[in-house]
Amino acid sequence: xxxxxxxxxxxxxxxxxxxxxxxYVSQTNGSGCEGPRSQIDxxxxxxxxxxxxTSPVTYCTGDTPSQLTATGTNLLWYTAxxxxxxxxxxxxxxxxxxxxxxxYVSQTNANGCEGPRAQIDxxVNSRPAAxxxTSPVTYCQNDTASALTATGTNLLWYTVxxxxxxxxxxxxxxxxxxxxxxxYVSQTNANGCEGPRAQIDxxxxxxxxxxxxTSPxxxxxxxxxxxxSATGTNLLWYTVxxxxxxxxxxxxxxxxxxxxxxxYVSQTxxxxxESPRSEIIVNVSAxxxxxxxTSPVxxxxx
Numbered sequence: 097x098x099x100x101x102x103x104x105x106x107x108x109x110x111x112x113x114x115x116x117x118x119x120y121v122s123q124t125n126g127s128g129c130e131g132p133r134s135q136i137d138x139x140x141x142x143x144x145x146x147x148x149x150t151s152p153v154t155y156c157t158g159d160t161p162s163q164l165t166a167t168g169t170n171l172l173w174y175t176a177x178x179x180x181x182x183x184x185x186x187x188x189x190x191x192x193x194x195x196x197x198x199x200y201v202s203q204t205n206a207n208g209c210e211g212p213r214a215q216i217d218x219x220v221n222s223r224p225a226a227x228x229x230t231s232p233v234t235y236c237q238n239d240t241a242s243a244l245t246a247t248g249t250n251l252l253w254y255t256v257x258x259x260x261x262x263x264x265x266x267x268x269x270x271x272x273x274x275x276x277x278x279x280y281v282s283q284t285n286a287n288g289c290e291g292p293r294a295q296i297d298x299x300x301x302x303x304x305x306x307x308x309x310t311s312p313x314x315x316x317x318x319x320x321x322x323x324x325s326a327t328g329t330n331l332l333w334y335t336v337x338x339x340x341x342x343x344x345x346x347x348x349x350x351x352x353x354x355x356x357x358x359x360y361v362s363q364t365x366x367x368x369x370e371s372p373r374s375e376i377i378v379n380v381s382a383x384x385x386x387x388x389x390t391s392p393v394x395x396x397x398x
Contacts, residue, residue, distance in 0.1 A: 097133060114142035144211035147171060147203045152217040155191045156289035163188045164216055168203030175199060177213060194222035221287035226294040227251060229281065233296060235271045236369035237303035243268045244296055248283030254293060255279060262290075274302035301367040307331060309361065312377040315351045323348045324376055328363030334373060335359060342370075354382035 097120055107119055117140075120133035147168030155161055164173070164186045172182025177200055187199055197220075200213040227248030235241055243266040244253070252262025257280055267279055277300075280293040307328030315321055324333070324346045332342025337360055347359055357380075360373040 097135065102130075109138040109140070111140045114140050116140070141205070141207040141209050143209050144169070144203050144205040146212045146214040147201050149201065149214045149216050151215060152196070152219045153189070154287075155189070155218070155220045156287070157191055157194055157220055157223050159191045159220075161189045161191050161218075164199055164201070164218075166201045166203075166214060166216070168201070170204040172202050172204065172210065173199065174201070174213060177215065182210075189218040189220070191220050194220050196220070221285075221289045223289045224249070224283050224285040224291035226292045227281050227283045229294045229296050231294075231296045232276070233269070233298045234301065235269070235298070236301050236367070237271055237274050239271045241269045241271050241298075244279055244281070244298075246281045246283075246294060246296070248281070250284040252282050252284065252290065253279065254281070257293060257295070269298040269300070271300050274300050276300070301369045302365070303369050304329075304363055304365040304371040306372045306374040307361050307363045309374045309376050311375060312356075312379050313349070314379045314381065315349070316381050317351055317354050317383050319351045319380075321349045321351050324359055324361070324378075326361045326363075326374060326376070328361070328371070330364040332362050332364065332370065333359065334361070337373060337375070349378040349380070351380050354380050356380075 097118075102122065109117060109119070117138045119136045119138065121136065122130050122133045124130045147166035149166045153164070166186075171186070172184060173186055174180050174182050182202065186201075189197060189199075197218050199216045199218065201216065202210050202213045204210045227246040229246045233244065245266065251266070252264060253266055254260045254262050255267075262282065269277060269279070277298050279296045279298065281296065282290050282293045284290045307326040309326045313324075326346075331346070332344060333346055334340045334342050337358075342362065349357060349359070357378045359376045359378065361376065362371045362373045364370045
């Protein structure tokens with residue numbers, strides 16, 4: 097303010113650090129007389145910190161994104177780390193394609209000083225393809241079904257095409273009634289992105305009724321027997337009630353010995369489903385012994 101040696105070159109203040117610096121300036125008239133000094137205070141205001149952000153923000157392709165957020169005052173959003181014109185409205189990222197996009201945000205204090213920009217990286221991860229499946233899966237009514245299968249990673253199973261909660265356990269279809277039921281399965285990649293669902297249709301074909309038969313069939317030992325018959329389509333003949341291998345040729349019972357023998361017959365529908373088996377009981381009865389007689393019987397003529 098007083099003393100010192102004046103410079104005819106106006107100083108350029110430094111804004112490297114916050115604070116107030118005073119400069120003084122005088123003027124000199126034509127007589128060489130210097131007047132009093134005027135004071136110029138140069139106030140350098142501290143910049144605010146960069147806003148608080150969460151980065152990266154992660155999405156899967158096709159997700160519904162949210163508007164970006166940051167913690168600060170008078171935020172300004174940019175698409176470049178320097179330059180450009182800030183926007184007071186936070187951007188909403190696009191998730192249409194996979195990749196990483198960087199956004200930048202600053203805050204401005206009450207003195208109008210804008211701070212450094214914080215970077216928010218938005219990463220959009222790609223989704224996996226739908227799992228590979230075999231469809232339809234076909235059963236006959238009352239068959240023993242197996243758990244469904246698909247080729248993929250971290251499979252999730254659903255009973256609806258969209259929504260619902262996936263299960264990591266593959267379902268085992270019910271074959272109790274005829275009809276078609278759809279199941280859905282997706283896979284999830286290492287980024288945690290779940291892909292579209294593949295559909296598996298499980299068709300349960302109706303089981304035909306058991307063939308019509310006549311039972312029991314009765315013979316005597318030594319009788320001539322006939323080939324068994326039944327009313328139905330694509331008949332299969334068995335000697336056991338369950339299991340075994342069916343024969344398309346109807347058996348001819350033996351009457352060599354007395355006893356009861358059961359035979360079984362099923363029919364198969366056009367859809368390849370085999371019916372329950374009907375039982376035919378064949379009874380072979382023993383012959384009675386010859387009557388007791390007295391022989392010869394002797395008479396005199398007359």
